[in-house]
Amino acid sequence: MAMKQLLTEVSANHFPNPPATPAQIAAFEVRVGWKLDENLRTFYLHCNGAALFEAPPDMNYRILPLERIERASVAIRGSEEDVDGSPSHFTLVDMQDTNFVILDVATPVTGCYPLLDAFHETYPDEAPRIAGSFEEFLEKALRSGNRSFWLSSEPPEK
Template sequence: MAMERLLAEISRAHFPRPPATLEEVAAFEARAGWRLDDDLRAFYLHCNGAELFEPSPESNYSILPLAKVHRARVVMRGRDEDSAGPPSWYALVDCQDSDYVLLDVAGGRGAYPLLDGWHETYPHRCRRIAASFSEFLERALDSEDPLFWLRK
């Protein structure tokens, strides 16, 4: 599904926040040290975070606003050091109970893959659950709320 249709679906049936400004996007990129890929840029200029299916705090998919997107090791382990996880992993989606979907920006170009940041196995076992944010979003919206990567 094209990103435009995914964003329209979020606006129609979910809980988006107001859009980020170009200045907020630029400030985030300067702080983080990496650029949003095309999918993420389109999302954040459409809505600066969103809850899918249920409003906060009940949402299984709480896509964080730019101001809350930080290194996963800081969010999940409280310290910004290599023993707490790779510096290229960022917490992007809060899934409740200290679990996150992580964005891996190590590649630096094109779409960034997304990983399962289950707090019990982080940072040792974080499997890829989507090759891009648009793939993640499409699969999340199709899930009807359960975390799609946990289905058997």
């Protein structure tokens, strides 16, 4: 499904924040030291974060606003030491249970950053890839019935 269709669905059925401005995106990129890929840039120009399925504070999926994205080791371990998580791992989605979906900005594939599961009890030793791009992640999340699609073996709710 195209990113434009996914964003239309986010706006119609979920809880998007107002869009980020180009200046906010530029400031974010300077702060973190890497550039948003095209999927992420499109998303943040549409909405600067969003809650999926449930309104805050009750949501499971909270796509973070730019100002809340940080190095995963800081969010999960409270540390900037490389032993506590790769310097290329950044939070993207707060799963509201001290777990995150993170980006690996060091390993883009066809111009997109892969998304990883960062379970607080096993990160950084384990961070399995759950989507090859934000577009893939968002489509699967929107079809998940508000469950962590990468953990569920049950079919999504209708």
